[in-house]
Amino acid sequence: xxxxxxxxxxxxxxxxxxxxxxxxxxxxxxxxxxxxxxxxxxxxxxxxxxxxxxxxxxxxxxxxxxxxxxxxxxxxxxxxxxxxxxxxxxxxxxxxxxxxxxxxxxxxxxxxxxxxxxxxxxxxxxxxxxxxxxxxxxxxxxxxxxxxxxxxxxxxxxxxxxxxxxxxxxxxxxxxxxxxxxxxxxxxxxxxxxxxxxxxxxxxxxxxxxxxxxxxxxxxxxxxxxxxxxxxxxxxxxxxxxxxxxxxxxxxxxxxxxxxxxxxxxxxxxxxxxxxxxxxxxxxxxxxxxxxxxxxxxxxxxxxxxxxxxxxxxxxxxxxxxxxxxxxxxxxxxxxxxxxxxxxxxxxxxxxxxxxxxxxxxxxxxxxxxxxxxxxxxxxxxx
Amino acid sequence: xxxxxxxxxxxxxxxxxxxxxxxxxxxxxxxxxxxxxxxxxxxxxxxxxxxxxxxxxxxxxxxxxxxxxxxxxxxxxxxxxxxxxxxxxxxxxxxxxxxxxxxxxxxxxxxxxxxxxxxxxxxxxxxxxxxxxxxxxxxxxxxxxxxxxxxxxxxxxxxxxxxxxxxxxxxxxxxxxxxxxxxxxxxxxxxxxxxxxxxxxxxxxxxxxxxxxxxxxxxxxxxxxxxxxxxxxxxxxxxxxxxxxxxxxxxxxxxxxxxxxxxxxxxxxxxxxxxxxxxxxxxxxxxxxxxxxxxxxxxxxxxxxxxxxxxxxxxxxxxxxxxxxxxxxxxxxxxxxxxxxxxxxxxxxxxxxxxxxxxxxxxxxxxxxxxxxxxxxxxxxxxxxxxxxxxxxxxxxxxxxxxxxxxxxxxxxxxxxxxxxxxxxxxxxx
Amino acid sequence: xxxxxxxxxxxxxxxxxxxxxxxxxxxxxxxxxxxxxxxxxxxxxxxxxxxxxxxxxxxxxxxxxxxxxxxxxxxxxxxxxxxxxxxxxxxxxxxxxxxxxxxxxxxxxxxxxxxxxxxxxxxxxxxxxxxxxxxxxxxxxxxxxxxxxxxxxxxxxx
Numbered sequence: 001x002x003x004x005x006x007x008x009x010x011x012x013x014x015x016x017x018x019x020x021x022x023x024x025x026x027x028x029x030x031x032x033x034x035x036x037x038x039x040x041x042x043x044x045x046x047x048x049x050x051x052x053x054x055x056x057x058x059x060x061x062x063x064x065x066x067x068x069x070x071x072x073x074x075x076x077x078x079x080x081x082x083x084x085x086x087x088x089x090x091x092x093x094x095x096x097x098x099x100x101x102x103x104x105x106x107x108x109x110x111x112x113x114x115x116x117x118x119x120x121x122x123x124x125x126x127x128x129x130x131x132x133x134x135x136x137x138x139x140x141x142x143x144x145x146x147x148x149x150x151x152x153x154x155x156x157x158x159x160x161x162x163x164x165x166x167x168x169x170x171x172x173x174x175x176x177x178x179x180x181x182x183x184x185x186x187x188x189x190x191x192x193x194x195x196x197x198x199x200x201x202x203x204x205x206x207x208x209x210x211x212x213x214x215x216x217x218x219x220x221x222x223x224x225x226x227x228x229x230x231x232x233x234x235x236x237x238x239x240x241x242x243x244x245x246x247x248x249x250x251x252x253x254x255x256x257x258x259x260x261x262x263x264x265x266x267x268x269x270x271x272x273x274x275x276x277x278x279x280x281x282x283x284x285x286x287x288x289x290x291x292x293x294x295x296x297x298x299x300x301x302x303x304x305x306x307x308x309x310x311x312x313x314x315x316x317x318x319x320x321x322x323x324x325x326x327x328x329x330x331x332x333x334x335x336x337x338x339x340x341x342x343x344x345x346x347x348x349x350x351x352x353x354x355x356x357x358x359x360x361x362x363x364x365x366x367x368x369x370x371x372x373x374x375x376x377x378x379x380x381x382x383x
Numbered sequence: 384x385x386x387x388x389x390x391x392x393x394x395x396x397x398x399x400x401x402x403x404x405x406x407x408x409x410x411x412x413x414x415x416x417x418x419x420x421x422x423x424x425x426x427x428x429x430x431x432x433x434x435x436x437x438x439x440x441x442x443x444x445x446x447x448x449x450x451x452x453x454x455x456x457x458x459x460x461x462x463x464x465x466x467x468x469x470x471x472x473x474x475x476x477x478x479x480x481x482x483x484x485x486x487x488x489x490x491x492x493x494x495x496x497x498x499x500x501x502x503x504x505x506x507x508x509x510x511x512x513x514x515x516x517x518x519x520x521x522x523x524x525x526x527x528x529x530x531x532x533x534x535x536x537x538x539x540x541x542x543x544x545x546x547x548x549x550x551x552x553x554x555x556x557x558x559x560x561x562x563x564x565x566x567x568x569x570x571x572x573x574x575x576x577x578x579x580x581x582x583x584x585x586x587x588x589x590x591x592x593x594x595x596x597x598x599x600x601x602x603x604x605x606x607x608x609x610x611x612x613x614x615x616x617x618x619x620x621x622x623x624x625x626x627x628x629x630x631x632x633x634x635x636x637x638x639x640x641x642x643x644x645x646x647x648x649x650x651x652x653x654x655x656x657x658x659x660x661x662x663x664x665x666x667x668x669x670x671x672x673x674x675x676x677x678x679x680x681x682x683x684x685x686x687x688x689x690x691x692x693x694x695x696x697x698x699x700x701x702x703x704x705x706x707x708x709x710x711x712x713x714x715x716x717x718x719x720x721x722x723x724x725x726x727x728x729x730x731x732x733x734x735x736x737x738x739x740x741x742x743x744x745x746x747x748x749x750x751x752x753x754x755x756x757x758x759x760x761x762x763x764x765x766x767x768x769x770x771x772x773x774x775x776x777x778x779x780x781x782x783x784x785x786x787x788x789x790x791x792x793x794x795x796x797x798x799x800x801x802x803x804x805x806x807x808x809x810x811x812x813x
Numbered sequence: 814x815x816x817x818x819x820x821x822x823x824x825x826x827x828x829x830x831x832x833x834x835x836x837x838x839x840x841x842x843x844x845x846x847x848x849x850x851x852x853x854x855x856x857x858x859x860x861x862x863x864x865x866x867x868x869x870x871x872x873x874x875x876x877x878x879x880x881x882x883x884x885x886x887x888x889x890x891x892x893x894x895x896x897x898x899x900x901x902x903x904x905x906x907x908x909x910x911x912x913x914x915x916x917x918x919x920x921x922x923x924x925x926x927x928x929x930x931x932x933x934x935x936x937x938x939x940x941x942x943x944x945x946x947x948x949x950x951x952x953x954x955x956x957x958x959x960x961x962x963x964x965x966x967x968x969x970x971x
Contacts, residue, residue: 027536049540049772059937064953066922067946071953102832140619140769146440212619212768229859229884232911243884250887314831317880317891319861330880332866341947343864345880353914364540365622365771382937 035368038378061382069342074309082168085380090123091322093172099318099329103311112176112301113255121285126155127323135372175305217272221358221370232350235325240277241269247321271373348376425650426456439765450720466639478532483644485525490648493655500745511578523549533636541632545623551779556610558787559603562794582667591666604664611656619767657756668745689747693731700724836891845903857881860909904930922947
């Protein structure tokens with residue numbers, strides 16, 4: 001495996017040594033390309049089909065979220081975070097709300113915490129489903145996409161019923177929740193769990209032992225646990241490399257310490273292990289939801305939070321385990337109604353940095369597979 | 384005038400294909416028939432692929448244009464013809480222009496020797512199978528020129544992949560074909576390369592070559608069946624046009640009518656290689672179970688099947704007419720579907736007429752077998768992920784080629800002592 | 814740990830806790846050494862984030878913040894230093910590879926240069942862009958009109 005510390009930046013002017021001294025090919029992949037999951041541009045340097053090096057050009061979706069935050073009040077900024085990782089909007093909202101709550105030194109009431117956990121875990125499943133569908137599509141299996149989207153629909157229906165929105169939900173408020181769970185919420189979530197359990201097996205049936213799938217994913221885009229840590233890669237990618245680390249366990253937030261679940265890990269850190277880890281994570285999320293639904297307490301859903309929020313001067317860093325990895329918010333308050341500075345630590349952005357390490361020496365088709373397996377969302381990379 | 388009619392009629396009494404009989408009139412008629420039939424088949428295949436794939440993927444597929452989207456391919460064709468035809472500024476204009484024609488030409492010329500029945504072929508060449516393999520491999524030329532002339536990276540890589548892939552799978556394909564040709568030499572001692580001759584050899588030997596020297600025929604068939612998917616660049620070997628990697632591969636820069644030519648060529652190539660497989664292993668136009676269910680009664684029963692099939696499709700149409708929503712908006716659709724069903728039913732009834740029945744039976748069985756292959760193509764596409772290029776080459780050279788060679792040698796050895804082989808299996812040598 | 818640092822470096826380090834989160838304010842001159850020690854001896858093997866905050870009214874305009882995490886100790890720490898506009902910092906890419914893009918983003922957004930960075934250029938904004946948007950004196954509707962007109966062929970992006 002290439003050592004990330006010795007990787008030189010991509011130099012397009014001096015050619016590397018190529019096979020048979022042939023000319024190397026520089027290919028510009030994206031920003032409009034079916035497999036780059038949005039507007040990622042990758043400059044590939046190829047020897048035939050072998051990747052000698054690549055460089056990511058990002059920023060096509062840069063909207064200046066951090067700058068906007070400095071001109072909005074704490075409450076007004078809340079919906080904006082949904083637009084970063086738009087396939088896991090609920091997780092983004094959870095991270096932001098908890099960070100501001102920490103700054104205000106309030107805590108959401110238990111009932112709100114439970115509902116938060118249920119929605120966040122549902123969102124994790126939805127995010128992984130979208131990943132699975134698009135990842136399989138990139139590798140050439142077109143059918144799983146439709147299966148996952150069919151089942152993701154059920155989750156989105158629950159979101160829609162709960163807060164009116166399907167994708168950018170804005171489900172949580174600072175201090176708790178705005179909406180009480182609708183009538184039959186628990187029942188619908190339970191129904192979803194019984195509906196969904198056999199569906200995971202269905203996905204696995206299509207892919208897990210499929211010979212072509214195995215050949216395409218085993219040993220592709222390998223990265224060791226040490227490299228992962230050096231590159232700051234988190235989330236399922238880190239866990240697939242054998243590091244058993246999940247912020248939900250390591251530094252529990254919300255009320256994850258009340259739930260019993262496992263952290264699935266892989267051994268080889270290749271694309272196949274990352275696939276297995278995410279599949280197992282969906283199952284674990286189901287377990288968490290099951291426990292949470294069974295244990296929802298009665299009570300208020302909103303803590304006592306002033307109408308006009310003026311957190312005391314200070315700064316706070318709070319991070320959660322988003323479906324893609326560690327999602328952190330660094331908030332600096334100057335005592336006014338608007339945050340002085342909000343820094344978002346996006347998991348996709350940092351994970352994308354590993355693409356170069358994972359792809360060198362592999363083939364063009366593997367670049368596609370690795371982009372898929374990193375599970376990036378360009379809205380979050382570019383913010 | 385009288386001579387002309389004589390000239391036309393004289394062929395009908397002969398037992399030859401128009402090409403072999405040297406009858407130019409009937410050859411022209413057959414060429415037109417094959418061309419029109421193939422175009423209809425491609426259009427139907429387009430609709431069927433979208434529908435079947437959609438149903439495999441829990442969605443409906445085209446539903447808007449005509450009842451159940453039946454007119455969708457026609458709407459697509461009109462769209463493609465009306466589309467702006469773009470030639471990139473940096474492209475080599477002449478080569479860019481000629482590439483799709485080479486591909487289409489290669490795909491269509493193959494059908495000159497495809498035998499739809501003992502007399503239903505444009506011509507019968509004594510080197511039929513060689514001609515077929517040779518011409519169908521010409522299409523790689525068109526693909527390479529298309530990729531090169533586009534003067535763009537993705538088409539170039541697609542073209543390179545395509546040429547490497549087609550050339551390497553042709554080797555395995557050829558070996559499998561040679562093993563069949565050996566099997567044809569059993570009765571006559573000389574063997575034949577003629578497509579019609581190969582089917583007749585299966586008829587006289589009493590079993591399709593897929594069951595010959597079990598499992599040798601079967602292995603040869605599987606080698607061919609895998610190689611032919613790679614040869615036509617279809618999933619899971621669709622690397623030259625891997626959508627998620629190379630956007631559209633060699634035809635990325637093509638649009639409108641030129642693109643539709645590639646599309647036409649791809650589907651007719653699929654039909655062409657399927658017809659080779661059917662001719663070589665599945666008994667061509669022969670009806671199923673020729674050795675088990677024989678006698679005039681069974682002949683009659685099997686000759687009724689074509690008409691019954693069409694009646695069955697007509698019944699499906701009428702069933703759906705009844706199920707159509709009773710709403711003024713659906714009136715035209717309902718009527719259209721009923722009309723379509725009526726046409727199918729009429730064709731089915733015509734097929735019961737004894738004269739037609741005898742002439743159409745061969746073509747029907749041939750088409751049905753090819754249709755089975757077409758369904759397999761769609762099924763593969765719905766099920767498998769895509770191979771990577773090195774894995775594809777590994778499979779071609781390290782698995783299929785040695786298997787093909789071993790098969791060739793084994794077949795030769797067994798064919799030399801075919802009498803012993805049959806004794807071993809307890810079958811008397813004919 | 815903090816006590817040991819204090820003993821060694823004296824007044825250059827100030828260790829604080831806010832809302833249960835530890836951070837230390839380190840003098841600019843001690844930064845390379847402290848980061849190296851944190852990584853090598855104190856096992857802070859994971860650099861979570863590098864970011865900056867702009868205070869235009871101060872003499873030393875920028876806070877640069879490293880958020881570090883230690884897998885073996887399961888502990889987070891923030892290292893903060895104050896630098897003036899135009900002052901540079903040593904790059905931490907040799908210590909944590911992940912700092913590569915994070916430092917590029919800080920450069921892009923604040924114009925803080927990192928010495929020894931392998932490829933310090935803009936990351937989110939296009940290469941020819943003028944100005945560093947997360948500075949407080951950069952207006953929220955401000956843009957590089959010249960760049961927009963040349964590269965996008967439109968009058969204004971707003």
